[in-house]
Amino acid sequence: MIDKLDVIKDKLAVYKIWLLLGGIILIGCIVMIVIKQPKEVAVPTAYSMSSTSSSAAATSISPKTSVMIDVKGAVKNPGVYDIVNSPRAQTAIAKAGGLTHEADTIKLNLAQKLSDGQMLYVPVIGEVASNKVTVDQQGAESGQEMTKINLNTATAEELQTLEGVGEKKAEQIIAYREAHDGFKKLDEIKEVSGIGAKRFETLQDKITI
Known part of the structure; x- marks a missing residue:
């Protein structure tokens, strides 16, 4: 056992x-x-890849800049327009509703590049050229034509396109011409408060009566 x-x-x-x-x-x-x-092996997710590509695309695209153009003359809707893309005469005129049947297209350069604060004037057929002055954004000579401002008929907005003339000064000019039955000569504008001989020198080639 x-x-x-x-x-x-x-x-x-x-x-x-x-x-x-x-x-x-x-x-x-x-x-x-x-x-x-x-x-x-860590594989990037679709979200991280898309975020990276979006960031790269954002840095490669520059912000768009806009310019303000004052369109006057023989257009259907004169006024000030904000142009973001293609700041050229053709774009500004299209923003203003296009040309009227009286517009003189021979004197227009539709491909002209515009700058911020510039006035674009569209003449009518047969308009007298002697009443025109050529100025650019700073008042220097350029290829863009604009009509001289008539002190006896201009609106407050038109008067404000003159160098050194703001809203208050434009109202004073209109008040003076109403009180004196219009301007009789150009240098009479010196009677308006704040417009002296020096300011008149910068304005005399841009105004008429």
């Missing part, structure tokens, strides 16, 4: 040894699999 118990104990010991070896081999296999597993 004792011999049988010893045999059973020996067998159990052998089984324990095999189980231990099997566990060790299993753990070793798991460790090897984990070590050999490839590392994950």
